[in-house]
């Protein structure tokens with residue numbers, strides 16, 4: 001496979017404008033808030049998005065007819081990486097999870113009426129959304145087939161019952177895209193349907209905000225109860241019982257866009273560490289002149305470069321209309337772990353300053369750790385990567401007979 005390492009000049013220009021916008025407008029807000037966007041409230045989100053619109057960098061991923069710039073996955077890779085250099089950058093550009101993944105899904109699957117009602121305001125930043133798949137044990141987690149939330153037919157629609165948790169951004173979202181079982185039983189590989197459920201629908205309520213290591217996602221991570229929630233036929237997203245197939249439409253691109261954004265944070269962490277290594281004097285030399293520090297800086301450069309190329313490879317496959325199942329699993333596993341390593345090394349290079357709240361590294365450290373769990377844990381992906389590889393053909397193993405002949 002050929003991977004084109006060059007970009008359309010318009011994409012390069014947009015990436016440069018995004019970098020300048022993040023440095024001038026977003027990074028100062030991030031520092032002021034210690035990286036916790038929710039602390040700035042809805043007013044901050046609106047202000048940052050207005051500034052992004054003025055700078056011409058807003059919603060680069062959305063189709064032009066919905067006010068975006070229609071970037072393909074390769075274009076997103078370079079622009080999202082620049083936006084991701086600040087925890088607040090994706091929020092400003094309206095490319096933060098889960099909204100960005102939901103826009104992608106709605107563009108691919110929703111009816112024209114649903115696009116007008118749900119996609120258009122989301123793309124404009126007038127509303128936020130959430131995606132409700134995961135359930136407390138024994139429900140859906142790494143194994144989506146364990147889906148236990150049900151939707152049963154009733155007059156004019158469906159009644160949804162169940163419990164979801166870790167639903168990012170649910171507090172303040174205008175609606176959620178909810179996976180519920182419409183046929184079969186937990187453990188079955190099919191039988192799921194996606195529903196668009198407005199936040200004010202009777203029977204759906206946020207039970208609690210889950211206290212987590214990370215705090216950077218707007219609207220937090222919520223536990224949600226669904227108790228006889230009535231939704232009409234018009235709320236079905238796509239076809240009944242096809243929810244798992246649509247989840248795949250969302251998952252491969254969404255896990256890659258997470259990689260792009262977190263790669264931005266890895267770069268920023270390395271920038272902070274390099275600046276410190278240049279300035280700090282100890283043992284009669286600069287920190288950056290000490291070999292073990294140079295090794296950490298070099299290893300982080302290698303992790304960043306390798307991450308970028310794995311992302312671009314999977315993006316190229318998606319842009320070419322291929323599934324990218326294997327390449328996106330490989331990218332997700334590697335990038336989630338590489339980003340963690342880069343932030344960890346950067347923090348180490350900065351010493352006590354690194355773990356303090358005076359700079360943002362300790363916040364980044366907390367924010368990147370959960371990425372090894374969501375969008376498929378490293379273990380789930382490794383398991384899937386190995387299974388796909390084992391299904392491929394292989395050269396026959398050396399037989400006992402051949403070994404005897406050679407002896």
Ligand SMILES: Cc1cc2nc3c(=O)[nH]c(=O)nc-3n(C[C@H](O)[C@H](O)[C@H](O)COP(=O)(O)OP(=O)(O)OC[C@H]3O[C@@H](n4cnc5c(N)ncnc54)[C@H](O)[C@@H]3O)c2cc1C
Pocket residue numbers: 098130131132133134140141142143165166167168169212214221370373374375376377378379380383
């Ligand atoms: C910060 C955060 C935000 C999230 N946001 C959302 C959201 O917006 N919407 C949503 O629906 N969900 C969300 N999730 C949930 C996320 O998708 C799940 O946490 C993830 O799918 C794993 O499921 P689980 O937590 O139930 O872990 P489990 O399924 O219980 O897995 C636990 C562990 O088992 C191991 N494991 C898994 N598979 C294998 C395997 N094949 N072989 C060996 N070991 C394995 C892994 O180490 C894994 O971490 C979020 C999670 C986090 C942490």
